[in-house]
Amino acid sequence: MKILVCIKQVPDMESRFKANSQGVWFEETDLAFRMNEYDEYAVEQAVQLKEQLGDAPEVTVLSIGPDRVVEAIKKALAMGCDRGVHVQDPAAATRDPWQIASIIASHAGDKGYDLILTGMQSQDRGSAQVGVTVAEELGYACATTLVGFAFSDGTVTAKRELEGGIKGVVRLRTPALVTCQLGLNVPRYPTLPNIMKAKKKEIQTIAVAELLKEEPLATTVSFHPPARKGGGIVLEGDVGVLVDQLLGILKDKTAVLR
Template sequence: MKIIVAIKQVPERDAQIQIAANGKWIDEDDLTYAINEPDAYALEEALQFKEKNGGEVIVLCAGPERVTSTLRDALAKGADRAIHIEADDLAQRDTLGVAELLAVAVKAESPDLILTGLQSDDLGLGQTGVVLAELLGIPHATIIMQVEKTDTGLRVKRELEDGWFQHVDMPLPALLTIQSGGNKLRYATLMGIKKAKSKETNTIAAADSSEAAALKLARVYLPEKQKKTVMLTGTPEQIAAQLVEKLKFEVRVI
């Protein structure tokens, strides 16, 4: 079974975010980047699936040169090879434009299964996987916790709202978006890091976007506060004393 895992590189969760001077995106200088966390779970699911059922795991990422570090990390964790779609203009492409870039690379590989995280930590649109499946004309399922091979295709465990789940049977090829937390993430071993150096990364140039983006991100800004927050300061003991005061006389739970 040939599995492609589509991953994204995003700012690290703890990164200090500054709004760019043009007010349309964040300042990318001095930012540290990491694999999008849900995509790390998609990679883990792919690696475990391969360990059980055999096959090949290919990691795919679109972005500027810096994303090769995230691809290398994925190779060190056990992916067999990598595809880098070199594109410096992802911010000018909307979800459909990015999914089209991915679709070209995926089609060339004819995989049996495509996995990706359910959403990105930066834009959070939660759509690239579903749009990619639609462009490829293959079935998809979202927010998946477990994947099992069956005689006719796959049985997946899909998370619903309020603690409900559902199994879904589906044919291959298929695309799944993976929920965080279904598996324990592995770390790269020293051996894995060493092996990654000899693994292949195929770089392909991004085609120019065929159409204008349907959506425009006009402005980014700090959210307005929904409540007036009283900030408490002092030593831990002073803060604790103030909080107890509030708990007693304002919130009235003591």
């Protein structure tokens, strides 16, 4: 059995973002990057399945981007993936979801992966398109937003998260692609021995030009902060003073404090 996990490296979301010189995406200087949170659940699920099946499946982790994304690949290898594929693309941030999906699909097209896992969306773009589009291009069965996953005899039983806390249960025959929601499992922290072991694992580098054959279908024309709603009061300063200020406002504006 062959499993592919697709991961993205994204900035820490607590960062302050400012537009780059083209004004269409964030300026990368001063940002700290990490594995997209949703993708950590995809990696964990792949590794859990490998363990369930007695170590038999080979788990490949793929990431597209500049050299910094190798750090995210290394983390996935330390979590238990077997080998890495780095699609070297310094301009990855300018690609639209259609192009990213086409890169993954052209890599996966002749590899015979039985199961592909991705996060349901990235924390930075949040388009929630790439996984489903890859499945559509490869003709794989696909289920999104998984909060439950079970595998036996070539069939995935997936629990999809719906609105209002309801779940929808579906079965998919492999080859299949699933996208993972937060809370699907508990992603492990790589241990020091596993980090050391991961250093020996192979990371294959492929130039993006070998895989990218598609033009973008959509263009980002502007990246900017939201318009401030106004009206909200911002309190900053010494904690003791802040407590007094807040209590004053609550007494004034709400009937909660009597």
